Amino acid sequence: CGLFSSARNVAPPAKLKPFHARLKVTRVWSHDTGNGTGGYDLVLRPAQVGGTIFVANENGVVAAYKARNGHMLWHRHLKAQITAGAAAGQGLVVVATRRGRVLALKADTGANAWTAQAPSEVVAAPVIAPHGVYVASLDGHVTAFGLSHGRRLWMAAHTHPALTLFLTARPTYAAGILYEGYANGELVALRARNGERVWTSAVAQPRGGDAVERLIDLAHPIYAQNIVYADGYHGAVAALAAHSGRILWGRPLSSYRSMALGGQALYVVTAHSRVMALANASGGTLWAQKAFLNRRLGSPALAGPAVVVGDLAGYTQWLSRRTGELVARKRVGEGAIRAAPLVASVGGHKGGSYVFVLTTTGRLTALTFRPIRP
Amino acid sequence: CGRDHHKVRHWPAQRFYAHAVSALKAGNYHHAVTLLEELEGSYPYGRYAAQAEIVVAYAYYKSGESDAAIAAIKRFIRLHPTDPRVAYAYYLEGLVNFNKNKSIIERTFGVNQLRGRDSTALRAALRAFETVVTKYPHSIYATDSAERANYLIDMLARNDISVARYYYIHGAYVATADRCKRVIEHYPRTPAVADALGLMAMAYQRMGMVHLSRDTARILARNFPASPYVKRLRRAHVLGGS
Amino acid sequence: CHLLYRPTVQQGNVITARMIARLHVGMTKNEVVYDLGAPAIHDPFHPNRWDYYYSLKRNYKPRIAEHFTLYFKKGRLARIVGTPRPTPRHIYGESDS
């Protein structure tokens, strides 16, 4: 037992094994957009409106690129430490900083639109909706700001435990209601107009003797056809009725990444980086992929026939949606990939959709894919 | 990070105990302690377990680890409150505290330098000896305990007198009177009471409390005519020519 | 010789004018203690005699001493011998320089 025993908190990441490729993934364009997460444990994600991709970096760099060919449209270097972003929509691009400032820029030119102050540090990307911009801060507050002026519309507080994960769930907006998962395992529905609480539902109960065992942060909920799907660390994956919050089904699973929903299946990445597909009606397991244990996978996204997810070494892993087998792998850079890849149709002659992947070193890559004829 | 790989002996209880006693006789106290602890570990129930617990206390005492000895004694008393050996346990507790703060010189030459030192250990010894005398009057340790208890009481009283004398020399007469009063009230049957009465009378005289001084001097003269203070008080005209 | 420094020695009860004003014959022992505080000298052989004594000896200055005695009968203050005088304010405020 040496003096500096190489004690590690988590098991080493699984090695990558060879596989039978059934999907051809090619790189269209790739840029270094800035310093990425600057070495901090942040989750910065690309945003897309129409044909433009927006990206934010911890050192304050915000940039817009043409989705099809990666030409830079505009580039701003804000004097602030960006810890959340980018969000795009309603003609705005919005980022948030470590000290809780919310900065909105005009989407077309990048000029300043307005700035506002959230009650605490913000590490979850803001949500832009028809009525306003909604920001969830680390101390459990959700604050709404006016779209045009940035003045505060309302603020809803929520209890937060002594020890939480360094992640905040990004709220989901659907049909006038904001759904937010909190650090104490509760999912809350708020009326977007005035922040009034519609319902609260405990997706999971904290259990265990001490603060670490009782950690139970919920991740970004997903809304589809009147059902909200939520998952949480040390918690569960559950489906709740959107109007009442009643739990339709729940499965004990630990996941701090957001999920992907497509067809009849819900795709989840667990805390130990196992990829699972659950039937969205019952929560039963369709398949589970254990090849990437402890590779700290990011949030999954659906691209055509595949589920794509990034890992800690900058590889994108493409799994078949039906069987979970590995169908493609493409490395896009050195840094880890934490945010879900952005899948967007780019228009133009090819008509196919591109997959945009952002690494923690700030490298943005556009990929396309097409099946390989057997 | 090495393993503490002590060799586990698989001896019967008697063998552990016999070896431990011979180690004690040979003065190898640490070895005796390890043997007795192992006996307790392997045979926590046998005839030898209780005996081992009290003998290990004696071994700790002899090897100078007084705190460990007292802890072992207290555990023995809690486990076997009605065991006849409990009298010895209290007696041993008294002995451990009695010799606790003695420096090497005092131990080797038996020089009685206990005077004027931190008396917490001595008071604990006194309590232990008094327990032996009151709860086990006819145990073989009762007589020695009584003797040592009286010695300690007398020594504690003499401590107070030396402090009273210090304050008298420095003119703090209220302090002198207080300390003497303490001796008279707490240690009435000790020879130190004579000095207490004498000093108190002189302190009263210095404070101009003639009436009190004379009364105290008379009590002294009546009970302790041979005390040197009687002469001094006569010289100071506190006592009449009688 | 005068050069030698001797630490100041203070003994006994400090008495203030307000205490003396409140003192009167007939008070119970508890009332006296509440007023003057416990007596400096309470001789073990004279339970009903309380002596309030005060003295201050400072370097090369004459000793200041105050003394009066209270006698009790059946728990009540019966007699006061000696004249209780308040301790000069500046004295008991003085501390060793």
Next chain:
Amino acid sequence: ASFVISHIKVTGLKRISLATVMTYLPLRVGETLTAARAERAIQALFKTGFFRDVKLLEQGHTLIVAVSERPAIARITIKGTHVIKPKKLLKSLAQMGFAKGRVFNRALLHETKQALRRQYFNRGYYAARVVTTVKPLPRDRVAVGITVTEGKIARIKQITIVGNHRYKESRLLGRFKLGPPNLFSFFTGNDRYSRQKLEADLENLQNFYLNRGYLRFRLLSTVVAITPDKDWIYVTENVREGHVYRISHYRFAGHEVLPPATLARLMRLKPGQIFSRERITKGTRRIIAKLGNRGYAFANVRVVPAVDRKNHTIALTLFVEPGQRVYVRRIRFFGNTVTQDAVLRRTMRQYEGAWFSAKRIKQSVTLLRRLGFFTDVRVTTPPVPGHPNEVDVDVHVKERPTGSIVAGLGYSDLYGIFINGSVTYQDVLGTGKQVSVTADTSVAYKDINLTYVNPYYTSSGISRGFNIYDSSFNAAAAYTAAYNESTVGAGVFYGIPIGVNREINIGLAAERVGITVNSTSAYVAQQFVARHGSTNDIIKATFGWSRNTLNNAIFPTSGTYQQLSGEIGLPGGSLEYYRMSYLASVFFPFGRQYSLKLSNEWSYGNGYGNTHSLPFFKNFYAGGANSVRGYQNESLGPRDILPPHDPIGGNKRVLASAEFFFPVPGTSPHNRSMRLSTFIDAGQVYGPGQPIQFSQIRTSFGIAFDWFSPIAPLSISIARPLNARPGDQTRAVQFTLGTLFMY
């Protein structure tokens, strides 16, 4: 059904004796057993902790107490612990009643597992996992195994403060103990998160604002967030500053023992001033101290604020509550296993039977520390039960081994290798008397010295001492002017206290000095012998005045020390001369462990009457460990005319030094035995007739390490001369064993 107990039988006993069960069992033969009494009996037996199960059965009229004893623990094995040493762990388990040979119970095992996990969390090992195994062994025993996977310690990646406008975040975080890893993190462990440290930092932050007028400052919420792999911790503190408040006015209430003018002078508050909690607390503390000096041991000042939210002002009412005037009933000493009661009591300035004076007790603690016998002195004043206006004064001391026996081979670059033996015993048998016998023999000199001092020769504190010495000195081997000197002498000296911190001392001694020279000896020596002959008898009178307010004899950090000392060769002797020197050093404390010492010393000597000038062997020297470090010992100043031009010292000496003391990094804060310092020394020696020119002064800069080791004080210094001139002999590393120059 209750029944009369005719007979009691106990089954299932193995280790516990029947007698023991009977003493704890609250039932006796002949009593009627009711359900309630049975219940109570079972409770009593369970409370002993010996039994896993207790059942009372009835067989006719005999009561059967069926017990099953808990197994004893045969062995505890611990694996995988590095951060917490297994031995320490076993000790803390033993305190919880979980040790070899003790009774095993599962609830206690669970409790120890939780306690162990909490211990790891408090140290920041959030990923620690504890697994316990219990293996039954023959003869009703169990072996307990505890395996721990500690994982890596979670460290702080970033601390964020949100809501601060008036002061920048960097300034506020500068005052935090916790913070991201930096260069010294290995030593300070500032990047290791712990709840206590964070709470301390947050309280400090609150005080920072409260002391600058932000009365309504509030810590809104604290978020402690950990990364999923439990490697990094992020702390976010949300605050609200509020407005700056000023003091509108303040008044005193409660019955004042001190006149209002004095109270105001002590409080030092001016209306209109910015509200500062620290200044108000300091003010109340000064009042409490003043009352404490007048016998009010339990005085208190209650501050009642009236806040005016509109124009941001606050009015204060200060209730002065002196409480009872308190007298000291008894002064008791603890921890003095060697030092006698009288030695401690005579140092106290507080008397029994006197009123309580906080100032005198503080003074007594300083004086006790100045004795140098104790590493620690602490006082508690418990009230006397039943006597509201009486307290006891309990003085707790931790004794230091005051005897130091230095024997065997020693090395000092002053005189090279020397064989010496010295027994110094500062507190002989605890009587406070001091005896030291030193015998040093080396190539260069032989020195035997016996000194005896009784600090309390008279009860009022006059000290008296004798010393007898015989030393001979072969200068050639000591790099100084080549002559041989032998001195035999004896003397008596007295110390008379003339104030709390001031003392004068006078002494008389007779000395016979023999000087033998040869042609190669220093010219000065040859000239002296020519004029005064080789043996001289001196009758020496010594006198001195000293004022010492240092806060500790060992490594003082505050206070001053001044000493005026002199020596006169009286006309009766064959040599008439005088030597005087004035030394002053001041310590400026910074916090509890850092301190700056500034000291200077002026010395002058000359002959008179039949002696033309100061005899050369009475010259002052400079250079070396106790004067100007970085230069060869005693090498500064005038040189002999004859080759090899050795240094001969002079009759005038000027020394000065500035030294900054700081604790050895990594040692615990109350480690009293060693410290480090950086220093600037300066000094020079001038011969007779030579004016004191400051341009001649030699200076040096360096770092020193002092260690009060149990054997003897040791000090090592590394110095670089700053303005050495050609011909100066320098020496970078110097060290001495045995004497530690404290002042």
